Amino acid sequence: MxxxxxxxxxxxxxxxxxxxxxxxxxxxxxxxxxxxxxxxxxxxxxxxxxxxxxxxxxxxxxxxxxxxxxxxxxxxxxxxxxxxxxxxxxxxxxxxxxxxxxxxxxxxxxxxxxxxxxxxxxxxxxWMQYITAYGGLVDIANTQPGDTVVISAASSSVGLAAVQIAGRVGAKAVALTRTSAKRRQLLDAGAGAVIATTEEDVVARIRELTDERGARVIFDPVGGATLATLIEAAAPGATLVVYGVLDFTPATVNVMELLLKRLTIRGFGVAELAADSRRLTAAVDFVRTGVAAGDLIPxxxxxxxxxxxxxxxxxxxxxxxxxxxxxxxxxxx
Incomplete structure (x- = not known):
């Protein structure tokens, strides 16, 4: 039994x-x-x-x-x-x-x-956290050295995995969290900056951190009302990967901003990689190599x-x- x-x-x-x-x-x-x-x-x-x-x-x-x-x-x-x-x-x-x-x-x-x-x-x-973060940041968004990656709900297991993966590929991770209570832990985990979303102007801080360019990659499991804020904080040509729905409030999108910035908003779930043997093999190899190198630590x-x-x-x-x-x-x- x-x-x-x-x-x-x-x-x-x-x-x-x-x-x-x-x-x-x-x-x-x-x-x-x-x-x-x-x-x-x-x-x-x-x-x-x-x-x-x-x-x-x-x-x-x-x-x-x-x-x-x-x-x-x-x-x-x-x-x-x-x-x-x-x-x-x-x-x-x-x-x-x-x-x-x-x-x-x-x-x-x-x-x-x-x-x-x-x-x-x-x-x-x-595996769930690193494959999900790899799928969004590497497989879909093709995050490059020097990119700024904004990570919502950064203290979650997937959020922390995304912080580590951003660091491994040479990008700067900007961690979003509701309050300052987890700021030290997120910085210790490798985030280049932390924004407390209920205490700070998210868009202004992201622009400040990117010399007014905005974030090239945004990785979000929240959706809902915050989606408009993330779009405003995105750089022209940015990719916004949504991998969850913590806020079931219908999202309001500024379509003009979407058009003018030429943004890509992409839904993603780990099952997408699991169904493609080539992409899954690449993801597993990336995680294995990162763990062995000590860059990816659960x-x-x-x-x-x-x-x-x-x-x-x-x-x-x-x-x-x-x-x-x-x-x-x-x-x-």
Whole structure:
């Protein structure tokens, strides 16, 4: 048997249950993983609340990220062996492959042997955030040395990954955060500048930091009412990558500014890379190389034991974390 997180109704963390389910057997092209750590994402909360865009089929599992040991492989899987330490790259069907359980199945194409220098907790805090940030900054926006990259919600795990990736490619990261409370932590994480959005004039500060040119790349998971501000702060020819919706307020866009600046506004999700083997391979190689060089270091906010998995979700929804929230599991007997 395997203890897996499931929910039978839409709602807050209180609807989550740790339930015993039969341990699955891998079919062709699948890998069975005995989990040692899960990574939590904002998408887990949205999915549980019925706001993710993919409706849960109740009762439902959840979870996009896991790190652990290979317990079995299905037919046709030759690149992994039992006992190997692996993680998953999100981008598969969540309804078919929920990751938050003691024993979970994953499609082999989404499984990676994580770098030796990473613990299970660090590995569970790696692929979603770095692949997402790589996709927006490198694959889509082609961030170059000397570019100014504005990163909204910069204290999130993806935001911190974006700060590190900007630094690795030689760009200047400008971190946006609601208040000054996390300023020191963001500077220590590698941001070249920090703007507290409720305390400062965002557009004026970005113009000041860019000699009035504006930002060439903007990486945003918020959307909503702030989108107009980001467009105003963008440089001519800039690329604005939107990878999430934390603010469901309909966005108002100044179309004239969009035209005059020749801006590109691009929606992005990690599944886009996961569906393209060439682009995914490039992303995984970039992250592996960055981890090995010490430029990409997963930032973990807090590790919760399995028994406190619901409290981990509550912590996620308090929005005061800096980095990744992880749930650690004991070795499965």
């Amino acid at each position: 395997s203890r897996n997180v499931r929910f039978h109704e839409i709602g807050g963390p209180e609807v989550l249950k740790l339930e015993d389910v039969p341990e699955p057997a891998p079919a062709a092209g699948e890998v069975l993983i005995h989990a040692r750590a899960w990574g939590l994402n904002r998408a887990d909360s949205l999915f549980r609340q019925g706001q993710y865009g993919v409706a849960p089929v109740l009762p439902s599992g959840l979870g996009f990220e896991v790190a652990g040991l290979v317990a079995a492989v299905g037919d046709g899987v030759s690149e992994f062996h039992v006992g190997q330490a692996v993680s998953v790259v999100p981008g598969f069907d969540l309804l078919a492959y929920p990751m938050h359980g003691e024993a979970v199945l994953a499609p082999a194409h989404a499984v990676v042997a994580h770098p030796d220098q990473l613990s299970f907790e660090q590995a569970a805090a790696t 930032v973990i906010d807090k590790v919760f034991p399995l028994e406190d998995f619901a409290e981990a979700h509550r912590h996620l929804e308090r929005n005061d974390q800096v980095g990744k929230i992880v749930v650690a599991l004991s070795p499965k007997e």
